[in-house]
Amino acid sequence: MSLPRIGVVIVTMGTRPRELEALLASVEKQDVPAARVVLVGNATPLTDVTADVTKIPMEENLGCPGGRNVALELLRDSGEVDVVVELDDDGLLVDDDVFRKVQQLFVEDPKLGIIGFRVADEHGHTERRWVPRLRADDPMRRGLVTAFLGGGHAFSMPMLRQTGLWAGEFFFGHEESDLAWRALDAGWKILYEPDLVLQHPKTSPARHAVYYRFTARNRVWLARRRLPVPLIPVYLGVWILLTMARTRSLAGLTAWWGGFFEGVRTPCGPRKPMRWRTVWRMTRLGRPPIL
Template identity: 85%
Template sequence: MSLPRIGVVIVTMGTRPRELEDLLASVDKQDVPAARVVLVGNATSLDDVATDATRIPLDENLGCPGGRNVGLELLRDSGDVDVVVELDDDGLLIADDVFRRVQRLFAEDPKLGIVGFRVADEDGCTERRWVPRLRADDPMRGGPVTAFLGGGHAFSMPMLRQTGLWPAEFFFGHEESDLAWRALDAGWEIRYVPELVLQHPRTSPARHAVYYRFTARNRVWLARRRLPVPLIPVYLGVWITLAMLRMRSLTGLKAWWGGFAEGVRTSCGTRAPMSWRTVWRMTRLGRPPVL
């Protein structure tokens, strides 16, 4: 059995130097070395980072998906790797066999497109929002799913060549859903593998000032891009209701509705809705594309 070559992409803004140093060390200690590691600096020079990785400093902040695309394009065009592992710059691989396990998973299943890692905090706990399924009571239950976490995952390079890369225009928020839905629609499998662990500090996505605006805007864009027409109002209605029930900030409320309006009035990019067959497949996997 031929084992795939592993590549790694990490995007940083240079604001977490100690965490990035620890992450790079955890990548270096893997018992199967990466064929190539790419470090992308979103609006940062990377001059102070001590690493043998390929460094790509960017003059502007392209957002997480845009920055990741820079690294993915380099690896895709080089032909050096078959599987790409992407990691948050404040994450940490606590085991040294992660890449070996990833290799085996992709070698054994040619239709495997995405492997999602389990994210755990410093105490080893996995928050419910980090489990990529609606029934999130058991974070150790792996298997086929319809979503994955952006903090730690692996992509099949043949899948990326077929489906395309991250939606860079999203900048922050729901880019994982856009890519996951495209992968499922193209017939690829997404698998949650809880034995693959990325340690990540407990944080709230709302710590980002643009969280509410981008969350609302990108949900509208996602629906307009990827859903059959009858499901668009259903999806948006569900998420308007949930957002209003969860909202605890007047500032956040104003930003959320501003983002929603932006999503309605601005271009969502190329529309390529999923097939009804994919809708049914996602429903059978436990998460229809309206939740």
């Protein structure tokens, strides 16, 4: 069986030139070369990037999922790749055999749709919130999961052709859950593989000014798009309680509630709820779609 061809997608706003240069160098040093590397500039011309990659400068900021979709559409329509690796522009591949391991994993299991990398800081530490399961005490525990981190992962191109691409309208936040739930509902597997490491600085998602608003809005959209009707109030009720318990910032809570009601009022995109057998499958994997 031939090994899958690897494509790489990176989206940048041009604000981390040194980190981006280091990331592109770590992609270049992989012992299995990528068939194509696509760099999308969200509202940035990419004129300072000298690496030999396909550059797509965009006049407007499409958000991370929207920018990635531009590259994914190019790779999908070109027919050049079978697997796509997507990386944050401030990440780094510390090992040079990442693409080879990705190839092997997809060859071993034709129903594997998504591989989630382990994210670790410069000291090798993986925060609990970076482990895509509820029992996050052991970041080295490999296995099938119901979610993945957007910073470093690999997609099967056949899966993307079946499920569709990112929910670009989300712009920032919960687009990973939307895609993961679609993949699971279509029968694909999601594997968390801690041997695949993306080094990433320890940062808080709340550093983004729009974090609270988009987090709340997109969580409502996610529920409206993907959950069976009886689970929508359960899911949203659980997250209201968790948010009220965890958020200490009055400004953050105000923005969160504004986003929540925006999610209720505004169009969320096409609704295609998951099947009840997918709900049961996610429950057996350790994370029912109410958490």
